[in-house]
Amino acid sequence: MNITKENIDDLNAVVKIDITEEDYQNKVAEILRDYRKNANIPGFRKGHVPMSLVKRQYEKPVLIDEVNKLLQESLNKFLIEEKLDILGNPLPKTQEDFSWDADKFSFEFELGLVPDFEVNLQPKKAINSYKIVADKKMLDDQVKNIQERYGKMISQTEISENSNITGTFVNEEKEIEKKTTFKLDKVKGKTNAKLFKGAKVGDVITLKTKGLFVDDHLLQNHLGVEHDVAHDLDVEVQFTVNEISETEPAELNQELFDKLFGEGIVKSEEEFKNRLKEDAEKQFEQQSDQQLLNAVTEALIENTKFDLPAEFLQKWIAVAGEKQLSEQEAKDEYERSEKGLRYQLIESKISKDNNLQVTFDELKEFAKGFIKSQMAQYGNVNPEEKELEEIAGRILSNQEEAKRLSEQLMSQKLLTFYKENVKLKIKEVSFDEFVKEVYK
CATH class of the missing domain: 1.10.3120 (Trigger factor, domain 2)
Known part of the structure; x- marks a missing residue:
């Protein structure tokens, strides 16, 4: 067997592998002898089939299989020994005059080579590495959200500016019937907010879905419709008020700090805000x-x-x-x-x-x-x-x-x-x- 490599240019090469009869004949003969021992052919006792008959039936497929194995093994070994960095896999070149009836074979494989280059880690313009800080507005909003989450719910008789509203949206044509809860401040526009203010439990409010909430994703959640439907939905819905409440914010005291972080971990409002800032920035x-x-x-x-x-x-x-x-x-x-x-x-x-x-x-x-x-x-x-x-x-x-x-x-x-x-x-x-x- 002979293996050679020809560089076409810096990025392409061709590997040629010449395989002679000496490279495969012993292995092919060994396999054919095993076939002869185990072959069940009508008219012959097991193990007594003439070798000429075995060769006629099996020699060529065995030869093809063994040459392909030898080819793959030798190519892989060559790539490793030569330490060739290649892209993809070797591609066999088509040979129009190739024949398995020959005694020796030549195969060629195209290779794509990994280019040689240097990496510049110091660009002319420095790359921005952002340090995101939790500013006062973010911390104030977070504190407010925590106070509301752990606050006390107080029932109301009618909807006001800070109300939590629970009710059911209905539109029979669009098969909408969804019970939900939202704050009045999530309703978009003064006109829509005015329809809610002063309403009591049991009242039915007729609303237009287009522009009802400050975000169309809220419309999706509160009406129970698909994402794509929510963006273009423009129908009337009836909203029946079921419950009205207002959240009394939780006090920033030791009881709240212990609930959030464990007993005695945070001991003051200043430590509380510092911890929120630290967690957010992390x-x-x-x-x-x-x-x-x-x-x-x-x-x-x-x-x-x-x-x-x-x-x-x-x-x-x-x-x-x-x-x-x-x-x-x-x-x-x-x-x-x-x-x-x-x-x-x-x-x-x-x-x-x-x-x-x-x-x-x-x-x-x-x-x-x-x-x-x-x-x-x-x-x-x-x-x-x-x-x-x-x-x-x-x-x-x-x-x-x-x-x-x-x-x-x-x-x-x-x-x-x-x-x-x-x-x-x-x-x-x-x-x-x-x-x-x-x-x-």
């Missing part, structure tokens, strides 16, 4: 970290220039899936996936150059941390180590789950690396400012 970190990861990804793709073996990749995409694609379909798919492929190569190079890898022990500890946070949501804040080990073992035995957790852990490692090595500009913003700047 949650914001996940959003700012994800935004930073996205921004760095975009910047690396934009600033790291290299060519790809586009023609090879389009040919590979055409045959890689369950259904073969046309030339145009493969080209369209390549254009859709090119950006993602570029980042995969950039990420792979950063990981390799900086020894960023996920070990099994790290993955297990990461899985245990994930399990602990899940269990804490259901009140089990101190699970036993043995239990965590068993659950983590079960999760990691599932390849899809193990892959998903491994990707999350690698994202964390990359994020830490980017924070330490990429040119960043820390920008402090409120959550509203963050949303406006990032999501626009």
Whole structure:
């Protein structure tokens, strides 16, 4: 057997594999002898079938099978030994004059090679790394919401400015019949609010659905209609008032603090607000970290220039899936996936150059941390180590789950690396400012 590689250019190569009769004949002969021993052919005793008859029936398919096995094994071994970084899989070249009746065979495979490039971690313009702070308005709103949530409900005889209204919306034609509760301040416009004010239990109010609530999603929830229906719904509904109440806000006292955080953990209004601020900003970190990861990804793709073996990749995409694609379909798919492929190569190079890898022990500890946070949501804040080990073992035995957790852990490692090595500009913003700047 002889294997050679010819570089077409920096991104494309062809591997040629020559296989002679000496490479496969012993294995083919061994298999045919086994066939002869076990063959059940009418007119012959088992084990006494003439070899010429066995060869006539089985030699060619056995030869084809063994040559293909030898071909795949030798190609894989060659790629590993030569340390070739390839994209996709090798593509066999079509040979019009090929025949399995020959004694020796030559096969050629096209390769798409990973480009050689350097990653620039210091773009000219620094990337914004947002620090989202909980401003006074947000904290005041949060305090107000908590006071209402833990407040006392007081019945009212008629609807007023601060009322909680429980009732049933009905429209027979649209098959709407939904009992719901909402605050009057969620009703949109003075005209609609005026229809509610002064109403008593048992009163029926006729309303137009269009522009009834400050947000169409509220219309969806309170009328029990589909999302798409809510946006265009413009019909009359009858609303029957069932209950009217007002919330007396809970006092900011030790009893409330203990309910929220545990006995004696928070001891003053100042500590209460500081804790709310700290918890809110901790949650914001996940959003700012994800935004930073996205921004760095975009910047690396934009600033790291290299060519790809586009023609090879389009040919590979055409045959890689369950259904073969046309030339145009493969080209369209390549254009859709090119950006993602570029980042995969950039990420792979950063990981390799900086020894960023996920070990099994790290993955297990990461899985245990994930399990602990899940269990804490259901009140089990101190699970036993043995239990965590068993659950983590079960999760990691599932390849899809193990892959998903491994990707999350690698994202964390990359994020830490980017924070330490990429040119960043820390920008402090409120959550509203963050949303406006990032999501626009």
